[in-house]
Each structure stands twice: as structure tokens, then as C-alpha cells.
Amino acid sequence: MITAELIEEVATKLFRNAATTLPEDVIEKIKESHKNEMSPIAKAHLEAIIKSVEIAKKRGKPLCQDTGIPYFFVKMGLSVRIQGDLEKAISNAVMKVTKELPLRENVIHPLTKANTGTNTGWGVPHIHYEVDPSSDFIEITAIPKGFGSEAKSSLVWITTSHDIPEAITRCVLDQVVAAGGDPCPPTIIGVGVGGFADTALNLAKKALFRNPIGSHHPDPLVAELEDRIFKAVNSTGIGPMGTGGETTVLAVHVEISGSHTAVVPVGITFQCWAARYSKAVIYNNGEVRYLTHSELGEK
């Protein structure tokens, strides 16, 4: 049995940690790209990023002032029993971190613009559930999702008379060029192919947080498409912050789903270099394992 108190404790740790500390694989990827850059301007941006990441971690302060809107992936094992209210536990965690760290108060009513000041309300924090019938744990991923990159997301419908990987490559290339420096490159690109409109965008969002960053989809056809898009967008020279350079994206992750015979929806999402997220699993016996940040240890 997992108590709501334990979920709140873990979610608080995760959300606080996500806002302040980049996952190790992401910072390694940024350091790698810094080595590859030749232009002094691109190097200056990447150096500023690397320094800023270190300062934020050391001081335990948010990495970026846009601490986004709270988004949680929750994967539920069906043999898990929860005592208490999981959603309230996560909501409490968000309010606590917002007040204590503090985070910027970003959540407003979409029509009146009223701000609760707690980063909760009207369905926020957003929780995306998945069910895993075979497991005896819940997996929680906490994401303070910044909106400079989120607001560059899009959905396109490709007709099946085309070569689909070719069409997808074109569409992503277009989006990256049109977005330029606005989504804070180097970005991670998430692409969701197939399913319905919402499936495609959901897969695209999930793809952004693939761990480790830059790892390939197990299907070789999809992996090949990831490589093809990666090479195409990184040869544009848009570079960090859109001021020129070799590193426009850190990684391209593609996820797929079965699709209609006439048209294929393609969701395209961006994540800025500050790919902040933190993940843990809580077992039915109360054991906790933190998966993305070794400094959080085990409980």
C-alpha cells in the first residue's frame, strides 16, 4: 500500500529537484555540444548555460525564471493500492514548492487571467495517466514545463500518397526554421506520428523526456528517421539562441502509433535545452527509487 503522504513527499522532492537541477544525461549532452562548436558566439551561449546550470544546482534555486506549468506523468501499476488522494498529494506538492523555493506564479484562468498564486487550479497540475497492468509500482515524472518552447508545438496531417518519413523530415525542418531562436535552442525535438490528433501530440510530448537523451527508438525504421531529422535540422546553422552555430538541436526523439490509411497526424514539440524533469518509482511496499538524479538517493 502506498499512502498519499508518501506520494506528496516524493512529488515535492521531484518537483523541487526538477526546477533546480538538470538530469545528468542532458548536461553531458550540452557539454558535448560545447566541445563541437567553433563560433565564439555559440560557445559564449553554451558556456553561459553550463555555468548557470552549476550555479542553480549549487544554490538550490530555479534554473530558469520561467518555471513553467506543472506537468506530471503518472504510470500506475494495477496491483498497487493507494491510500488517500493521489491528485491532492501532487497538488499539495506543487503548492509547497511554489511557495518555498519559490517558483514563479504562472498559472492563470484561461479566460479571466485570474492567478491563484499557487500554480494550481482549473485542472493544474496536469496529470497524464498511463496504466501498466503488470507492475507493482507507480512511476512519477515531474516536469516544470516552460512555455517558450511549448508554444512552438504544432500538429500537421500528412496524406498517405507521400513517402511519410520524407514528409515528416520536411515538416520538422520547416518548424525548426520558422521557430528560429525563440524556443531557446539547442532544443530537443519530440515527434509523435500516428493515432489521433491528441495521440500524436501526446506521444510527441512523451518523446521529449526520453531517457537517456539522444537514445534511439527500438524500431530501426524509427531510429533511422530520428537520425535523418537530426542531421537535417543541425545542418541549418541556426545554432544556440538562433545566433548561429552547429548545435540547433540536442536530440530528436520519435514515437509512433497505428494510423488511419488516409492521413497520418504528426505532432511536433520543442523542449528548450533546460529539459527539466525528475522521475521516481514508488513500490507497493513503500520503497522509493529516484531514477534521473542520483543525488536524491534512495529511500
Add this chain to the structure above:
Amino acid sequence: MSKEVYIQTPVSFEDVSSLEIGDIVYITGRVYTMRDMGHERALKMLKNKEKLPFDLKNGILWHCGPIIRQKDDKWEVVVAGSTSSSRFTQLTAELVKLTGLRCVVGKGNMGAEMVNAGKRYGAVYLISTGGAASLYANSVEEVEEVHWLDLGMPEAIWVMRVNELGPLIVGIDTQGNSLTNKTMAEVTTKLNQIARKSGVDLSKTYVWWPKQKTIGSEKFY
């Protein structure tokens, strides 16, 4: 080749007119933060011939919505970094004209109105590294004043004293040059080659919906 330049406020025309796109700048002195609602209010007041409660002449505006908390009687900057400046192209250009602002700090692209205002009134746009808010916050020595706190913490005008705030890349200079425009022009000339290499046909219509011209920039179709 870009040069490193250290600037102090108040900023003179001579200070900014020697800057070229790609130069790396560090700022010491006073900066004023401003976002969407601050622009709206400032411009409304100026159009009604009202005086702003702060003086932007020869000053530096920062497109920034910081996280700030009150500690005892003082304001403490938790983190402060730039927000996307493309939202303010027209608004900030208008402010440059009406106030005599010399430097604008932000991130990403600023459009043609700002390029024109920079040239006409002698102002520059400086591009910071988006997301590196902890680094920039480290350069803030003190919050001197706050105005319009009724707009909320991110939207208020925070007057901060900074020491070597940077690195900031000159994105728009006083000669009418834009670094991001230059970069994107180079990208555009390479597009055919990139498309060929990645097996993509730029003349094809791949997308059924939305109608293709609405995706991305029309230039590329």
C-alpha cells in the same frame, strides 16, 4: 570577429554606436525589467502625455519576469532571465522612440520595427542566453525600486543594480544590422542543399491540413 565590450549606465549614443552585431557585451549599472503588461501601461501613459514614474532616457530595458521574494525589508532576486523578445518588437520600438532608451536586453529575434528604431534613435538590442537565469541573477547586486507591483511579480517594473550582467550578444546594432536576420538569411540560402541531402522535395505539398501556407513561415513554401 566579435569584440568584448563593457558598458556602464547611463549609456550614451557613443557607447552604442560603436557596437556591431556579434559583439559580446557586459553591463554594469541600472536596468529596468518590463514584460507584456508593463509595456501596455507605459505606452498608454506616454500616449496620454503622462510622465512615467521611472526615467528610461539613456537607460537599459530588460525583457525579464524575475522570481523575487521579500526578505525582511528588502527584495531578494531568486532568479532573473530573459523572456522571448519577439512578443515586444513593436512595443519596445515605440518605447525607444518615446523615451530615448539606449539598450534592450532580451532573447530570440526582434523584428523590423526594432531594427528601424535602433538605427533611427541610436539604440541596440542585446541577446542574452535564454534559460541561463541563475547566471544572470548572480550579477544582480540589489533591487533599488519596484513600480507597478499591482501587475504581479513577473510583470512589475523592477529596477535593479547589476554588475557585469552578461554575456549579451549584440543582436541589433545602430547601423540597421540584425544578427538573427543574418543567421536566418544564411539558413535560407542553405535550405535547398539541406533538403536535397535529407531527401526532401521543397516543391512538394506534403501536408493536407492545416493549409500549407499556415505552417511555419510562408517564405519556405
